[in-house]
Amino acid sequence: MSLKKQDDMDHNAWLKSQDLTAIETVFLTTLIWLDKRLRIVDYLELLETMYYRANLQMPKSHTEQYDLDNKFWYWYPLYSLGSLSIIAYLLAAVSGAMLGFYYAPSTAGAVAQGDPTAAYDSMVMIMKDVQFGFMLRSIHRWAAQFMVAAVFLHMLRVYFTGAYKEPREVNWILGVVLIALTLLFGFSGYVLPWKQLSFWAAQIGVELALATPLVGEWAAQLLFGGFTLGQATLVRMYILHVFVLPFVVTSLIAIHVGIVWVQGIAEPH
Amino acid sequence: MTDDTTPTADDRTDEQVRTDGGTDEAARTDGGPPATVPPDDETPTWSERKERSQGLAQLTYQYFERSRREDEDLRTESTYVERDVLGFPTWPHETIRNLAITSFFLGIILLVASILPSHFGDPANPGSTPAIILPDWYLYWSFGLLKLDPINPDLAVLGGNIVMSNELLGLIAHGAIFGVITLVPFLNKGNARRPVEEPGWAALGVAGVILAITLAALAIQNFFPVQLELLFSLVFMLPVAGGVVTYAVLKTMREGYMYDLNRRYYMLRPPK
Ligand code: HEM
Numbered sequence: 001m002s003l004k005k006q007d008d009m010d011h012n013a014w015l016k017s018q019d020l021t022a023i024e025t026v027f028l029t030t031l032i033w034l035d036k037r038l039r040i041v042d043y044l045e046l047l048e049t050m051y052y053r054a055n056l057q058m059p060k061s062h063t064e065q066y067d068l069d070n071k072f073w074y075w076y077p078l079y080s081l082g083s084l085s086i087i088a089y090l091l092a093a094v095s096g097a098m099l100g101f102y103y104a105p106s107t108a109g110a111v112a113q114g115d116p117t118a119a120y121d122s123m124v125m126i127m128k129d130v131q132f133g134f135m136l137r138s139i140h141r142w143a144a145q146f147m148v149a150a151v152f153l154h155m156l157r158v159y160f161t162g163a164y165k166e167p168r169e170v171n172w173i174l175g176v177v178l179i180a181l182t183l184l185f186g187f188s189g190y191v192l193p194w195k196q197l198s199f200w201a202a203q204i205g206v207e208l209a210l211a212t213p214l215v216g217e218w219a220a221q222l223l224f225g226g227f228t229l230g231q232a233t234l235v236r237m238y239i240l241h242v243f244v245l246p247f248v249v250t251s252l253i254a255i256h257v258g259i260v261w262v263q264g265i266a267e268p269h
Numbered sequence: 270m271t272d273d274t275t276p277t278a279d280d281r282t283d284e285q286v287r288t289d290g291g292t293d294e295a296a297r298t299d300g301g302p303p304a305t306v307p308p309d310d311e312t313p314t315w316s317e318r319k320e321r322s323q324g325l326a327q328l329t330y331q332y333f334e335r336s337r338r339e340d341e342d343l344r345t346e347s348t349y350v351e352r353d354v355l356g357f358p359t360w361p362h363e364t365i366r367n368l369a370i371t372s373f374f375l376g377i378i379l380l381v382a383s384i385l386p387s388h389f390g391d392p393a394n395p396g397s398t399p400a401i402i403l404p405d406w407y408l409y410w411s412f413g414l415l416k417l418d419p420i421n422p423d424l425a426v427l428g429g430n431i432v433m434s435n436e437l438l439g440l441i442a443h444g445a446i447f448g449v450i451t452l453v454p455f456l457n458k459g460n461a462r463r464p465v466e467e468p469g470w471a472a473l474g475v476a477g478v479i480l481a482i483t484l485a486a487l488a489i490q491n492f493f494p495v496q497l498e499l500l501f502s503l504v505f506m507l508p509v510a511g512g513v514v515t516y517a518v519l520k521t522m523r524e525g526y527m528y529d530l531n532r533r534y535y536m537l538r539p540p541k
Contacts, residue, residue: 084374091378114394127389138382146378148407159453159474162462169454176451186405199393200402204415211436229395266462 075161079265081154086253088147093246095140102126102133105238107194107231119194119234144186151182163266171259174252181249188241194234202229202237401491413484414446415439419501465526468519476512483507 011032015025035041102125106118116124126133155175158164164172187205191198206227209220217227223240225232313321315337319330404412418435433441457470464471483504486493490500 080370083370087371087374088378091375110392113396114392116392120392123389134386135383138386139379141387142378142382142385145405145407146374146381148405152407156474156478160464160471162457162467162470164454165458165460165462166454172454173451176447180447183408183411186407190405193389194393195390196393196399197390197403199395200399201404204402204412208415208436208440211434212440213437 078153078157078161081150081157082257082260085147085150085154086257088143088150089249089253092140092143092147095136095143096242098136099126099140100242102130103192105192105234107234117194119192123193123195144189148182148186151179155179161266165266167263168259168266171256171263174256174259178249178252178256181245181252185241185245185249188237188245191234191237192241199229202233206233401489403489406485409485409488410481411443411484412488413486413504414442416487416490417442419497465519465523468516468523471519472512472516475515476508479511480504480508 015028015032018024020028031040102122104118104122109118109121110116123137126137128134130136158172158175187201191202202224206220206224206229209223210216210227212219220227223236225236315330315334319327319334322330403409415436417438418431421431421433421435421438423431457467461467464474487500487504490497493500495503
């Protein structure tokens with residue numbers, strides 16, 4: 001008898017004895033390799049059980065039970081507006097990440113007032129020199145605008161179908177936060193090219209912040225990096241636009257959709 | 270009993286006196302076996318946990334127990350009809366449908382992006398204010414709220430001076446709008462879902478949408494050949510008009526509509 005431990009379950013020998021195609025062999029080898037290390041078969045089994053529990057029997061939906069289908073099928077497209085917001089958001093994220101390779105958040109380079117800054121120049125460079133850059137910027141802008149439009153309409157859909165009522169109040173409030181953040185996303189992005197309209201939109205922002213009672217100056221410092229616009233403002237808007245907001249908005253969307261998943265869609269009746 | 274599993278030194282019969290005079294138990298530094306694990310693998314029920322705890326934890330278990338019982342009662346008295354899956358299969362139906370919607374939507378964005386490229390203006394110049402300052406279209410309504418100065422209240426005591434800066438008035442208007450929107454679920458309760466069932470709330474919604482549009486028009490007032498006075502009145506009159514019309518239409522529809530709906534719906538599920 002050899003000293004080597006006997007393998008009761010010699011998967012490799014079993015594999016060899018099978019008559020498998022190349023794809024099947026690769027698949028099984030990978031599966032066995034992973035399973036020996038991570039016990040994925042256990043988890044797959046759990047998933048499968050959950051899948052069958054969740055799907056084999058479903059309660060009759062309200063619509064089916066009261067035979068209301070003929071009354072509101074034409075509202076169905078409005079129920080895709082939330083998903084359309086997410087799709088537009090993803091497209092904006094991807095095109096934004098690509099713009100980020102070329103954009104420089106800096107007001108350096110202007111000798112006299114009204115001269116182009118580094119930020120402005122990098123936008124011009126994107127539009128004129130970068131392959132596909134003009135289209136890229138256009139896609140990013142339009143994806144953002146489609147997202148805002150979809151979010152507005154989604155909110156109207158929720159309002160006019162009364163979908164915010166108990167138990168969905170929390171999701172409505174989350175939604176209000178989300179729409180505010182979406183608009184802030186748009187505003188902070190608008191400032192980045194540091195063109196005339198960007199600058200003066202930000203100027204109005206500072207004036208508004210300063211007009212707030214009690215916390216005005218503090219808010220202006222925090223959001224705009226001071227009372228007059230400059231490098232600090234641009235960098236703050238940049239960090240807000242490409243770092244803070246993406247994390248916050250993505251997490252909030254995940255929670256928002258998670259709650260919809262748990263509570264189910266409110267059916268009209 | 271499952272509660273009292275905390276081992277004490279006297280319970281131990283197999284304790285060895287060690288050579289230094291102490292016991293194993295006394296030399297332990299890990300605090301001994303956990304106190305709360307029941308001796309077998311039975312999980313304690315909510316009531317058992319309730320008895321074993323106190324204060325907030327006990328209240329929590331008390332509530333869990335009630336809610337568990339409520340669920341069970343509801344389930345036993347329910348006449349809910351269960352059915353085997355009758356929906357569309359995920360593959361291919363749902364998947365293809367979702368892919369179709371997604372690619373259609375992405376396609377439209379790309380199409381629009383390629384035929385309507387974005388505006389790009391002059392570089393920022395802190396020294397010269399442009400004649401027209403505008404954000405993107407979706408913030409026009411917000412910008413319009415900053416142009417409410419004609420209705421900023423002035424007081425005789427202040428010698429006709431305005432009570433607050435126009436910026437602050439705009440901020441307060443924003444706060445009021447977001448506040449009202451946030452409160453909607455707490456103001457409108459009940460289980461009505463259709464606009465016809467609640468014409469008042471539907472009218473409010475329509476008025477809100479029209480207000481957003483008229484405020485946007487106020488923001489770009491420079492482009493309108495109307496007098497500012499007139500525009501300003503329209504900003505507030507049009508939403509009211511829209512609301513009234515919506516209310517009237519829905520009320521009228523309700524008559525004929527609710528009859529049918531009532532027959533189908535409330536007969537099957539009589540109101541409590
Ligand atoms: C970034 C913005 C948002 C995203 C990505 C988003 C996404 C979604 C999605 C995917 C759904 C599933 C149902 C559907 O698609 O219609 C949903 C439902 C819901 N959303 Fe949003 N949403 C956003 C903003 C909002 C806003 C602004 C509100 C309202 C103030 C809101 C309130 C709700 C409510 C109450 C539901 C549950 C509706 C139901 O059960 O029928 N959401 N959201």
